Amino acid sequence: MRTAIVxxxxxxxxxxxxxxxxxxxxxxxxVPLFVFDPELAGRSPNRDRFLHQSVTDLRxxxxxxxxxLVVRQGDPVAETVxxxxxxxxxxxxxxxxxxxxxxxxxxxxxxxxxxxxLSVRFFPGLTIVDPGALxxxxxxHYRVFSPYHRSWTAAKWRDEVGVPKKVPLPPxxxxxxxxxxxxxxxxxxxxxxxxxxxxxxxxxxxxxEEYDDGxxxxxxxxxxxxxxxxxxxxxxxxxxxxxxxxxxxxxxFVRQLCWRDFYYQVAYAFPEISHKAYRRGATExxxxxxxxxxxxxxxxxxxxxxxxxxxxLRREGWMHNRARLVTASYLxxxxxxxWRRGLGEFYRWLLDGDVPNNSGNWQWVAGTGNDTRxxxxxxxxxxxxxxxxxxxxxxxxx
Numbered sequence: 001m002r003t004a005i006v007x008x009x010x011x012x013x014x015x016x017x018x019x020x021x022x023x024x025x026x027x028x029x030x031v032p033l034f035v036f037d038p039e040l041a042g043r044s045p046n047r048d049r050f051l052h053q054s055v056t057d058l059r060x061x062x063x064x065x066x067x068x069l070v071v072r073q074g075d076p077v078a079e080t081v082x083x084x085x086x087x088x089x090x091x092x093x094x095x096x097x098x099x100x101x102x103x104x105x106x107x108x109x110x111x112x113x114x115x116x117x118l119s120v121r122f123f124p125g126l127t128i129v130d131p132g133a134l135x136x137x138x139x140x141h142y143r144v145f146s147p148y149h150r151s152w153t154a155a156k157w158r159d160e161v162g163v164p165k166k167v168p169l170p171p172x173x174x175x176x177x178x179x180x181x182x183x184x185x186x187x188x189x190x191x192x193x194x195x196x197x198x199x200x201x202x203x204x205x206x207x208x209e210e211y212d213d214g215x216x217x218x219x220x221x222x223x224x225x226x227x228x229x230x231x232x233x234x235x236x237x238x239x240x241x242x243x244x245x246x247x248x249x250x251x252x253f254v255r256q257l258c259w260r261d262f263y264y265q266v267a268y269a270f271p272e273i274s275h276k277a278y279r280r281g282a283t284e285x286x287x288x289x290x291x292x293x294x295x296x297x298x299x300x301x302x303x304x305x306x307x308x309x310x311x312x313l314r315r316e317g318w319m320h321n322r323a324r325l326v327t328a329s330y331l332x333x334x335x336x337x338x339w340r341r342g343l344g345e346f347y348r349w350l351l352d353g354d355v356p357n358n359s360g361n362w363q364w365v366a367g368t369g370n371d372t373r374x375x376x377x378x379x380x381x382x383x384x385x386x387x388x389x390x391x392x393x394x395x396x397x398x
Contacts, residue, residue, distance in 0.1 A: 001026050001027040001028070001090050001091050001119070002027065002028050002029060002088070002090060003027060003028065003029040003030075003031065003087055003088055003089045003090060003091075003170060004023040004026065004027035004029070004030055004031070004089060004090065004091040004092065004093060005023075005030075005031045005032075005033050005080060005083060005084055005087070005089045005091070005092045005093070006019055006020050006023045006030060006031070006032050006033065006092075006093050006094070007019075007033050007034075007035070007076065007080050007092055007093070007094040007109075008032065008033065008034045008055075008058065008069075008094075008095075009076070009094060009095055009097065009102070009105075009233075010095060010097060010102075010126060010231070010232055010233045010354075011095040011125050011126065011233035012034075012054040012055060012057075012058050012193075012194065012232050012233050012234050013058070013194040013197070013233055013234050013235065013236065014058075014061055014062070014065075014163050014164070014167075014194065015163055015194070015198075015235075015236060015239060016125070016160045016161055016162075016236035016238060016239045017095075017125060017161070017233075017236070018095075018123040018124055018125050018158075018161050019093040019094055019095050019121075019122075019123040019125065020032070020093070020164060020167070021161035021162065021164055022093055022121070022123060022161075023091070023093045024164035024166065024167055024168075025164075026091075027090075027091065028168065029087075029168050029169065029170040030067070030164075030167050030168055030169065031070055031083065031087055031089060031169060031170065031173060032058075032062055032067065032068070032069045032070060032167060032169075033069070033070045033071075033072065033079075033080060033083060034055050034058070034069055034070070034071055034072075035071075035072045035073065035074060035075075035076040035079045035080065036055075036071070036072070036073045036074075036179060037074075037075070037076055038073065038074070039075075039101075040101075043347065043348070044185075044347060044348050044349065044350075044353070045182060045183065045184050045185040046184050046185050046186050046189055046317040046349055046350070046351055047351065047353075048182040048184070049181070049182045049183065049184030049189070049192070050184075050189065050190075050191075050192035050228060050232065050317075050351050051192065051232065052178070052179070052181050052182055052192070053181075053191055053192030053193050053196075054192035054193045054194070054232050054234050055069070055071070055178065056178060056181075056193065057192065057193025057194055057195050057196070057234075058193070058194065059071070059178070060195075061194060061195070062167060065164075065166070065167055066166065066167070066169075067166075067167035067168070067169045068169055068173075068175045069175065070083065070173060070174075070175050070176060071175065071176040071177065071178055072176055073179065076105060076109075077105060077108045077109045077112055080092060080109065080112075081112050081113075081116055081118070084116065084118055085116070086173075086174075087170050087173060089118065090117075090118065090119060091118060091119035091120070091121070092109065092113060092118055092119070092120045092121070093121050093122075093123060094106075094109070094120075094121075094122055094123070095122065095123055095124075095125045095126055095233065096122035096123060096124060096125075096126070096130075097126060098126075098131050098264055098267045098268040098271070098355070098356060099267065099271070099354075099355040099356075100271045100272075100355075103271065106122060124158060125233065125236065125238075126233060126237070126264070127237060127260070127261045127264045128152075128157055128237050128238050128241050128257060128258075128261050129152055129155050129157065129261050131261075131264045131265040131267070131268035131269075132265065132268055132269075133155065134148065134151045134152060134155060134265065136151075140269050141265050141266060141268065141269035141270075142262065142265065142266075143266075143370060144370065144372060145258075145259065145262050145370065148258070148262050148265070149255065149258050149262070152258050152261060152262075153258070157238060157241075158238065160236070160238055160239055160242065184317075185314075185317070185349070186314060186315055186316055186317035186349065187315060188315050188316045188317075189316055189317035189318070189351060190225065190228055190316070190317070190318065190351065192228070192229075192232065192234065192351075193234055194229075194234045194235070196229070196234070197226070197229035197234040197235040198235070200224075200225065200226060200229070201226065201229075201235060201240065201243070204224045204225075204226060205243055205244065205247060207222065208224075208244050208247045208249070208250050208253055209247055209248050209249035209250065210222050210249075211223070211224075211249070211250075211252055211253040212249060212251075212252040212253075215252070215253075215321070216322050216387050217387065218305075218320050218322055218323060218387045218388040218392075218393035219388055219390065219392035219393040219396065221320065223320065223321065224253070225318065226240065227318075227351075227352035227357075228317075228318065228351035228352040230260070230352070231351065231352045231353070231354045237257055237260065237261075240257065241254055241257050244257075259357075260356075260357055262360075262370075263356040263357045263359075263360035263361070264356045264357075266278070266356065266360055266370065267355055267356035267359065267360065273355065273356065273359040273360060273363065274340075274343065274355055274359040275340070277363065277368035277369075278360075278363050278368060278369045278370065279363075279367075279368050279369060279370075279374065282367065282368040282374065283367075284338070284368065285336075286336060286337060286338035286339075287335070287336040287337060289335060289336070289337060292335045292337060293331070293335070293337050293341055296310065296327070296330070296331050296335065296337070296342075297310065297345050298310065299311045299314070301330070303330060303380050303381075304384065304391075304394045304398075305323065305326055305380050305381075305383060305384040305388060305393070305394055306326060306327050306330045306380055307394075307397075307398075308323070308393055308394045308396070308397040308398065309323030309324070309326060309327040309397070310327060311397040311398070312397045313327075313346070313349045313350070314349060315397065317349055317350060317351040318350065318351055318352065319350070320393075322383070322387050323393075324346075324361065325365060325378050325383075326378045326380050326383045327342075328342055328361070328362055328365040328366070329365050329376075329377055329378035329380075330378075330380055332365060332366040332367070333365075333366075333367075333377040333378075334377075334380075339362045339363060339365070339366035339368060340362075342362060343358060343359060343362045346358055346362070365378075
């Protein structure tokens, strides 16, 4: 193949990027492309800022390797096909994804590829094990985590791919300008980009053995905080798993990466995960209490650990996982407010709020999802006593 386009979506990196590696191995010229999609903009200022930072960083990395990132704004399918015509591309490579929106985009791109005689291929890379690769007997996906974890652990993972030595951009391509950087909303949000991701990864690998004992310590904050970089593909989950497995005591952390894959395979089989109850027969007698919801969203419930979690969310665009469980349980089990309201509020602020994990975890807590104990409730006072006994976390985010 003479010329191929690599359409970056949620794989904003050059390390272990199968779509990029394949294009560089099979085409004489490669055009890296990112399209700012107006349909996805404006929903979350934090997301918009992190995405812009990640795309900016990707462009700088590609330029340091003698290439560049072509930037367009508009419908990703239309812009990809238009660019293919401009550069005479014969193929398009992109990462496969599981959300409803992403799968519609893939179907449209495939159809346009056929119409314009473009070879369109989708590659793994957003998960460790492909979402549809593991299936239980008599079913299309795993509904319970434990058997999925056993199957996932025994599965053969794909090989990591190296960084291409060259990304040969055709001469004369109009690369385009990046749009103005959005302001964001959370003042203490982590910066986006593969460079920041790899710096945080190196620091985390020195402490991963502390994860099992410390990951529920709210004040200690001994988690990786790599989830935003996984969400935008600034970091390969497979590379992270391989790197962690080489460290003592890493199994509990790698188990959390399996949870991430678990929800991707759930969302792949149940694409309505953000809108419909996953569990058949789930009771959804939610209360319509706008005032209670607003107090929760703004951290004004009067319950210290709940309010601290919501303050952290707004300040950092991130929340400790233990606090996520407590705040979500309080909204759905104590206030009786529909989980979809909480899901939307988290999407508004979270840097790592992807469809499979944000939706899957909200349904798990609400009792409408994959929890085998759907009536489970996280008592906020007991949670505070156990995981923030000195009150340091609550004081930090008061």
